[in-house]
Amino acid sequence: MTFRSESLRRAVASLECMRCDRVGATQAAHSNQQRDGKGMGIKASDAAIAALCDRCHAEIDHGKSMSKEERREAWEEAHRKTMIALLERGFLEVA
Numbered sequence: 001m002t003f004r005s006e007s008l009r010r011a012v013a014s015l016e017c018m019r020c021d022r023v024g025a026t027q028a029a030h031s032n033q034q035r036d037g038k039g040m041g042i043k044a045s046d047a048a049i050a051a052l053c054d055r056c057h058a059e060i061d062h063g064k065s066m067s068k069e070e071r072r073e074a075w076e077e078a079h080r081k082t083m084i085a086l087l088e089r090g091f092l093e094v095a
Contacts, residue, residue: 018081
C-alpha cells in the first residue's frame with residue numbers, strides 16, 4: 001500500500017516553493033520516479049513529495065528548458081529542502 005497523508009500534503013503546501021521561494025502558490029509535488037511508487041495513473045508515495053509552486057512544478061514535470069536528468073535533479077533538491085523545512089518548522093517529528 002502506498003503511503004498517503006493529507007496532513008503531510010497540507011503542511012508541504014503551506015511552505016514556500018523550494019526552488020524559487022515563491023509564497024502562496026505551493027503544491028505538494030510528487031516524484032515521477034517509479035522507484036517512489038509512481039505508476040501509470042498512480043501518484044508516488046506522499047513520502048516522496050516536494051514543495052513547489054505551480055510554475056516550478058510544471059517546469060519540473062514537463063518543461064522543455066531542462067533535460068530529463070536536470071528535471072530529476074531539480075526535484076530531488078526540492079525534496080531534500082522540503083524535508084529539512086518540515087523538520088525545522090516542527091511539521092515532522094521523529095518518534
